[in-house]
Amino acid sequence: MSKVLLSGNEAAARGAFEAGVRVCSAYPGTPSTEIFEELPKYRDALYCEWAPNEKVALEVAYGASIAGVRSLCAMKHVGLNVAADPLFTAAYNGVTGGFVIVTADDPSMHSSQNEQDNRHYARAARLPMIEPSDSQECLDFMKAAYELSERFDVPVLFRTTTRIAHSKSLVEEGERTEHAPIPYVRNGKKYIAAPANAMRNHPKLEKIMAEVQEYGNECPLNRLELKGRKIGVITASIAYQYAKDAFPADTSFLKLGLTYPLPMKLISEFAAKVEKLYVVEELDGFMEDQIKAAGIDCVGKELLGNIYELNPQLVRQRVFGEQAETVDVGVRAVSRPPALCPGCPHRGFFYTMAKHKDFVVAGDIGCYTLGGTPPLNALDSVVCMGAGFTVAMGMAKAFKQAGIEKKVFGVMGDSTFFHSGMTGAAEIIYNDGDVIPVVLDNSITGMTGHQDNPGSGFNLEGEIAEKLKIEDILTAYGYQKVIIVDPQDLAAMEQAVQDAIAFEGHAAIIVRRPCLLIKRIKHDIGKCAVDRSVCIGCKKCLSVGCPAIMIKDGRAEIDRAQCVGCTVCAQVCPMRAISREGGESK
């Protein structure tokens, strides 16, 4: 059979399909998103959805497992923090249909707010954990994960990292095996997590994990590659590939796929066979600490460190002191940070916030995190999904306690509002916060690459779905004034902010304009141009932070290839030197 080049995410989706999965729920998050973007391909065989957040996704998938079918949920590493509550209890209760939770970690924070090592969740919640090291293993190990889950009556954590999820390698695909739904029988002792049942379920789980540990010593996911006796390496996940390149050819490997619980018998046997034992793993010394605790001498983190991702050259350098030869060309590239796209609807809002240096703006996770970058610099904080409203609330209460007069805004996007912003909106009303919540509604989940959400009007399969109205929700919560404004009209945007501030009761703002990258909407695209005879080179237009505007020979210039004609720069130009071609200015 011919092989195809698949990303780890594509292969994991294929593996779930082949494993006979029936119900799948996820919230998008880099680097996990593409698993679920693949699944609609298999819609004749399974149900898949975008959930409002990761906790919902895990619960939906777990419900399907309880009801007797194989189920899948997926999220980025920080998403598992959101879903941790049901995770720990699902471990106690166990499963009926096989249940796999994908956590996609992001060492080096390519697109994340931290690089937490989610392997600790397996240990903390007592879950078997499987870690693939390439795309073929993503497919094969996914199928094995379902077998393991059903055999031992326990959910399985499937952990990837950015370089597993987003790297492509050759994969041989198989066929789907159907698994008939297990007939449903109510089983309260197993599934009602009341104290009396939990008292029974905890020791049951410990016993299961002891059995899984025993199984790990013979499990085919754990593989011995015995060569020389001089050096042995215990490794897993992407670190295996790095170590294969970095260590000498006669190195022996114990390559683990089932990484929690660790197969201690296998490990001690391997350790006895080699003179020097290394543990090569990214981020924390998760395996190393347990191996050392078992009294086995090994070397790892003291050389490799626990910060950022590794690569073969880095492993070679840190373990053997062999630095790769590089060339310094003598010229330095300047920074090229990501920026809001030309025509991005967030620009008008953040420009307005930036004008008022005394405003305090608590931000959130999404494209609009870029509102905190120069030249806009219009954010005070970004913590996690949903924290925009609630961190703003705490700050407002603190300012009040301290007797400081501050206008405080909490800001998040539409998808984030549905994810975990609604509770914050309720908090502001319930506890009477002096905060203006702002929803930047661009009708899509932008940063992760355009996934639908409860407010977009479409579901994962691209079908028309019920469209939840943010203004109706805010009104129902008790916001007496909900202002809806188009951020591309800067005067209206400013007025909306002033009206919200002046309002006596609770006001909220919905900043509404669809993301220009949404393909199914027809956008009003045009071009702006600078009249160089009018431009005085004051650089005011640069303050909107648009990648399409620059100063050339002392005058503003607009890159026609990038400009989409949003006119935000034209509206800030004091000389009216910028205009949209064809005369239209909004």
Place this chain on the structure above:
Amino acid sequence: MKQNVSALLVGVGGQGAILTAKVLVNGLVKAGYDVKMSEVHGMSQRGGSVSTQVHWGEKVNSPVIGPGAADIIVAFEKMEAVRYSNFLKPGGVAVINDYEIASSTVAAGLEQYPDGCLEAMQDHFTCHVLKAGEIARSLGNERCMNIVLFGSMVRALHMDDIDWETVVAETVPPKFRELNVAAFRAGYNAVGGQA
């Protein structure tokens, strides 16, 4: 056995590096190589500096490399060539688009776009410099600049054992087939083979 080859395609988000990598890997897979490629999605795509790595040979382990390990860099923008130059092995090959995109910090006047990017690269590596933007425009569409560069890369690496024109035609959307095959040819002819 021939050594594995590591290539870095670098540029600015939106320049088409990912499609170029797709053409490359499609050809390599067809030719029977073991191939791994790595790209980064998400925040870094919003106009930031982007890099895609492709590695091929008889057996490839890591999908990523560190500094000093790339055989070739294809830079879609000249400052990006400099940014990733430490990834090139001493004596490595660079295919560089003589094309400048100001970063947001340069556009805002906070930083100065560096002078002498091309010369600095040429002083240290075997370089093939071309104006892929102009070539693409002369073919009628600036957006095929990426395939122009790809043609130059194929020439620079002597990868003539693969029928790349067919691979290009099979990989790009049907309505851009002729344009991209022409772009590939133009890029191939724009540089001399490696000395």
